[in-house]
């Protein structure tokens with residue numbers, strides 16, 4: 800499909816629409832996330848939320864965290880059911896990676912063990928499994944930690960310093 804317009808989330812109404820999409824789909828149903836839980840994640844001002852728009856409809860969104868131990872952590876990627884398997888998730892991932900790799904050489908994400916199709920998508924985008932967090936969010940299911948790297952942090956910093964000099 801044609802590239803969508805992807806922009807930073809701007810309003811509380813956008814956050815509510817994203818939370819509504821998230822709360823009514825897997826994996827968040829199995830993970831027991833209510834609308835309010837999802838809204839708390841989407842509206843958290845420490846995160847960056849980018850929304851893919853198809854005209855005035857939200858096709859999907861991605862949330863990233865550029866702080867903390869795992870800088871460049873993709874917390875959530877979610878595409879509205881009507882827009883799935885048309886490349887929206889891939890466009891959002893690419894957008895998030897452009898943002899992350901402008902500051903850090905690693906992108907991280909977790910995928911639930913019962914979500915093999917999402918895991919395959921991430922593998923196709925170059926993410927590799929680095930660990931399994933057993934019984935992390937709910938009993939009986941793991942979160943699979945994945946990483947995509949464009950190089951060691953040391954090399955990245957030196958390259959940035961040369962570019963900025």
Ligand SMILES: CC(C)(COP(=O)(O)OP(=O)(O)OC[C@H]1O[C@@H](n2cnc3c(N)ncnc32)[C@H](O)[C@@H]1OP(=O)(O)O)[C@@H](O)C(=O)NCCC(=O)NCCS
Pocket residue numbers: 824825826876877878879882883884885886887888889890909910911914916917918919920
């Ligand atoms: C996973 C998801 C973000 C991918 O977005 P998308 O726009 O459908 O992805 P693309 O069109 O770029 O790529 C298609 C691939 O996405 C994956 N995918 C498609 N529908 C999916 C679904 N309902 N659940 C999980 N993965 C899905 C598959 O790997 C698919 O490839 P395939 O058709 O060869 O099996 C989207 O399907 C979604 O929001 N799913 C439900 C929520 C979810 O699982 N989020 C990821 C949490 S880690």
